Amino acid sequence: MTQQGYYQDKICIVTGANSGIGYALSAELLKRGAIVYMAGRSRAKVEDAARTLGAGTGRARPIVVDVSSQPQVQKAIEDTVSQAGRIDLLFNNAGVGGTIPYEKVTLDDWKTIIDTNLWSVIYGVHAAIPIMLKQGSGHIVNTSSVAGIVPLPFQALYATTKFGVTGMTESLRYEFADKGLHFSTICPSNIATPIFNKSIDGTSHGELRIPSDAYPVDKAAEYILDKVAQHRGIILVPPEPEPESYKKYWNENPESEAILLQMARERRAAYEKGGSYF
Numbered sequence: 001m002t003q004q005g006y007y008q009d010k011i012c013i014v015t016g017a018n019s020g021i022g023y024a025l026s027a028e029l030l031k032r033g034a035i036v037y038m039a040g041r042s043r044a045k046v047e048d049a050a051r052t053l054g055a056g057t058g059r060a061r062p063i064v065v066d067v068s069s070q071p072q073v074q075k076a077i078e079d080t081v082s083q084a085g086r087i088d089l090l091f092n093n094a095g096v097g098g099t100i101p102y103e104k105v106t107l108d109d110w111k112t113i114i115d116t117n118l119w120s121v122i123y124g125v126h127a128a129i130p131i132m133l134k135q136g137s138g139h140i141v142n143t144s145s146v147a148g149i150v151p152l153p154f155q156a157l158y159a160t161t162k163f164g165v166t167g168m169t170e171s172l173r174y175e176f177a178d179k180g181l182h183f184s185t186i187c188p189s190n191i192a193t194p195i196f197n198k199s200i201d202g203t204s205h206g207e208l209r210i211p212s213d214a215y216p217v218d219k220a221a222e223y224i225l226d227k228v229a230q231h232r233g234i235i236l237v238p239p240e241p242e243p244e245s246y247k248k249y250w251n252e253n254p255e256s257e258a259i260l261l262q263m264a265r266e267r268r269a270a271y272e273k274g275g276s277y278f
């Protein structure tokens with residue numbers, strides 16, 4: 001099947017669809033012929049996003065769901081199946097960042113980030129798998145992070161949630177490989193989105209400053225969907241310059257040790273100077 005054909009008339013749910021990677025994935029899925037249920041927690045934001053992308057076609061459909069609420073995630077997935085008859089692809093993408101010095105972390109921060117980044121994905125997976133098994137097909141795409149395969153310094157909370165997402169998704173990928181179900185894990189490095197001025201509770205603060213190396217979000221979405229259509233497991237984005245550098249960490253390569261220690265020092269210095277990690 002061509003990469004284009006993979007999405008044609010497919011029923012997709014994308015969480016966190018009103019912003020950043022979720023918005024770009026929704027736009028690209030629509031371009032590739034899918035019907036996209038765009039999920040967001042703010043009715044105004046998600047309706048606005050669906051109106052912009054759908055342009056009156058009826059193929060971009062807003063749904064209001066707070067992904068940290070199990071009943072809301074369950075209902076959103078069941079309502080979609082009742083309305084559309086099936087669910088072909090579920091993108092558990094909504095999430096928050098969390099790059100902060102550990103000394104500033106509270107237990108409430110731990111709870112918020114685990115609810116938003118990890119329980120949300122568990123709720124989505126738990127609701128979708130029985131439906132997809134009954135259908136005999138389906139593809140679940142979970143957004144992790146490069147911090148979900150390499151434990152980047154100053155990201156202990158975030159890495160905890162994202163390692164959970166990567167581990168869960170990869171484990172399920174093998175478990176259901178013979179049942180017609182597919183699983184992919186998106187592991188982005190810096191992608192240019194509004195995430196960089198949001199706190200763990202999702203509120204925006206100050207001016208949006210995006211790291212200079214950040215990759216354009218629309219290009220990221222194109223690349224991700226190409227790889228998802230190829231049934232890739234772990235999808236690192238951007239692919240360049242060193243797509244599999246994480247393997248150096250797992251192989252105890254001294255170069256990787258030096259890079260992570262240096263990153264820790266640079267992030268501490270940046271925080272002490274300006275309260276941000278870059």
Ligand SMILES: NC(=O)c1ccc[n+]([C@@H]2O[C@H](COP(=O)([O-])OP(=O)(O)OC[C@H]3O[C@@H](n4cnc5c(N)ncnc54)[C@H](OP(=O)(O)O)[C@@H]3O)[C@@H](O)[C@H]2O)c1
Nearest residue numbers: 016019020021041066067094095145188190191193194195
């Ligand atoms: N951008 C990067 O560099 C990068 C790198 C690695 C991983 N990621 C991951 O990529 C995913 C998308 O992030 P992004 O960069 O696109 O950030 P973003 O622009 O801030 O988008 C995050 C989306 O998630 C939604 N969201 C957050 N909490 C939610 C909740 N409880 N219920 C429903 N929706 C919720 C946000 O809704 P509101 O607009 O209402 O807050 C927003 O739509 C996240 O999982 C993030 O961890 C991003």
